[in-house]
Amino acid sequence: xxxxxxxxxxxxVPEGENLVLNCSFTDSAIYNxxxxxxxxGKGLTSLLLIQSSQxxxxxxxxxxxxxxxxxxxxxxxxxxxxxxxxxxxxxxxHYGNNRLAFGKGNQVVVIP
Amino acid sequence: DVKVTQSxxxxxxxxxxxxxxxxVQDMDHENMFWYRQDPGLGLRLxxxxxxxxxxxxxxxxxxxxxxxxxxxxxxxxxxxxSTNQTSMYLCASSLPKTGEGNQPQHFGDGTRLSIL
Numbered sequence: 001x002x003x004x005x006x007x008x009x010x011x012x013v014p015e016g017e018n019l020v021l022n023c024s025f026t027d028s029a030i031y032n033x034x035x036x037x038x039x040x041g042k043g044l045t046s047l048l049l050i051q052s053s054q055x056x057x058x059x060x061x062x063x064x065x066x067x068x069x070x071x072x073x074x075x076x077x078x079x080x081x082x083x084x085x086x087x088x089x090x091x092x093x094h095y096g097n098n099r100l101a102f103g104k105g106n107q108v109v110v111i112p
Numbered sequence: 113d114v115k116v117t118q119s120x121x122x123x124x125x126x127x128x129x130x131x132x133x134x135x136v137q138d139m140d141h142e143n144m145f146w147y148r149q150d151p152g153l154g155l156r157l158x159x160x161x162x163x164x165x166x167x168x169x170x171x172x173x174x175x176x177x178x179x180x181x182x183x184x185x186x187x188x189x190x191x192x193x194s195t196n197q198t199s200m201y202l203c204a205s206s207l208p209k210t211g212e213g214n215q216p217q218h219f220g221d222g223t224r225l226s227i228l
Contacts, residue, residue, distance in 0.1 A: 031213020043116075043202055043219040052213075089155070093214045098143075098162065099170070100217060104154040 002094035006103035019077040023090035116220035135203030144186035
């Protein structure tokens, strides 16, 4: 069974600092990994989907890396802003790729 | 953009009631999913459907059933609501998996359900 761990569970950073969020998974036989953002009381918004054949995927200030062999992904957010305050979740496929296994999230607060 | 719409943002029901949560997507996605999200437990899959009238149990199906009569609509049913079903319920949809694996899931805004 795929297990997904996100460290740290919560962090606070001053505005302008770069954010580094970590995700690890136990079964490296994956096709891709997806990063989501969740604002309090809301649903999930897809940020990036990185294929196993890619090592990095970028969207604006966001950059996700994937090291399948070591079972790790990192989400970098450059020059953080208060609007980046949210919970970030990573998810990987399991059970024949029909389903996703989610981490419990990195809760981020960016202090103005 | 994909739009996944959940019929209610907040819902309050009583113990023993039969509760229906509705989800509609507008992108002709084959796959639809129902999750619940609880503090400290994360997202857990209740049921999913990969086609009309098709369904598969997720990790926590007990106490729930689902209905998919039309491709765009996926309903979650709490047969006899109990207080331990108080939670945030999230619906998602996606295209079917390809040779590159599963496709991105797109989520609705969630329904905060309270059972009194």
